[in-house]
Amino acid sequence: MSTLFTYLEDFASLFFPKTCCACGHSLVKNEELICTSCRYNLPYTEFHLLDNNMLQMHLAGRFKFEFSIACLYYYKQSKVQNLIHNFKYKNKPELGVLLGTMYADHIKYFIEAHPVDLIMPVPLHTKKLRQRGYNQSAYFAQGLSEGLGIPADALSLKRVVDTDSQTSMSRFDRSENMKEAFKVENPSLLKGRHIMLVDDVVTTGSTLEGCALALLDIEGVKISVAAAAMSAG
Numbered sequence: 001m002s003t004l005f006t007y008l009e010d011f012a013s014l015f016f017p018k019t020c021c022a023c024g025h026s027l028v029k030n031e032e033l034i035c036t037s038c039r040y041n042l043p044y045t046e047f048h049l050l051d052n053n054m055l056q057m058h059l060a061g062r063f064k065f066e067f068s069i070a071c072l073y074y075y076k077q078s079k080v081q082n083l084i085h086n087f088k089y090k091n092k093p094e095l096g097v098l099l100g101t102m103y104a105d106h107i108k109y110f111i112e113a114h115p116v117d118l119i120m121p122v123p124l125h126t127k128k129l130r131q132r133g134y135n136q137s138a139y140f141a142q143g144l145s146e147g148l149g150i151p152a153d154a155l156s157l158k159r160v161v162d163t164d165s166q167t168s169m170s171r172f173d174r175s176e177n178m179k180e181a182f183k184v185e186n187p188s189l190l191k192g193r194h195i196m197l198v199d200d201v202v203t204t205g206s207t208l209e210g211c212a213l214a215l216l217d218i219e220g221v222k223i224s225v226a227a228a229a230m231s232a233g
Contacts, residue, residue: 021086021095022079033095034083039102043073043080045230048110055230059205063212066194066224067114071103074201074229084201084229088132093139096200099228100143107226111148116196116224119145119152122211123182125162140228141198156190157211158183178210184218192220203231 018027020035022042027035047053047069055068072080087095121137129135138154145152161181184190197211202225212223 021092022083024082033092033098038079042083043075043078044106045070045073046106048107054232055202055225055227058202058230059208059225062205062209063216063223065212066222068225069107069110070202070227070230071099071106072229073232075232080229087139087228088136088200091133093134093136096136096139096228097143097146100140100145101147102143103226103228104144104147108148111150114224115194116150117193118190118195119148119150119226120157120195120197120211120215121152121154122197122199122207123154123157123159125159127162136200137198140200144196144198144226150196156185157215158185178206181210182214184214187218190215190218190221194222194224196224196226199225199227201229201231202227 018031019025020027020031020038021033022038023035025035027033045053045055047055048067053069055070056065059065059068072083074080074084083095083099086092087099119141121135121141124132124135124137135154138152141152141154144150159181160183195215197208197215199208202208208225212225215221215223
């Protein structure tokens with residue numbers, strides 16, 4: 001049966017070839033979603049190896065955090081933009097899980113030295129969740145959770161305000177727009193926990209700031225940040 005399935009899969013690939021979500025080239029056998037060449041040559045930030053990385057500087061002074069890291073640099077008209085576009089808008093949540101497990105391999109020893117208790121994705125408002133059908137950050141968090149062996153919690157943090165579009169806002173106005181946008185369910189269950197907030201792409205950081213400030217109201221909570229990508233121009 002498995003041999004027959006392989007033949008059928010190979011036959012189907014002649015008419016509906018699978019392509020890499022980053023470069024668009026056809027995938028070969030045993031490749032899934034991202035080709036081997038892209039996996040090795042994507043612009044990894046290696047922020048976990050830097051004492052004062054770009055994301056730390058970007059978030060400094062906005063809320064207290066233990067560490068801030070991101071997997072990839074995000075550039076317009078790039079392979080990473082293609083990945084994120086496929087992930088968020090082309091109904092490929094499994095790509096988020098893959099990116100999470102890939103990043104877990106990169107940061108495993110770093111996390112052992114800087115342990116966290118819980119991985120928590122940035123939530124979507126219910127309106128946007130209905131439109132998209134899934135929370136992309138939750139799938140990235142799932143991949144990190146599986147790769148690092150740390151539980152993920154996609155339920156405790158809620159987005160209760162559907163904030164206006166922030167494209168034309170200043171950094172200050174974006175931060176103000178995010179205040180009171182998030183609410184924590186059962187905060188007593190999170191007391192004293194070190195939570196790693198997870199986002200897909202960090203641009204201004206205002207969404208992370210809103211989430212972090214809501215969580216830091218809880219006694220003893222510590223926050224760290226991990227993102228699939230950080231905008232670099």
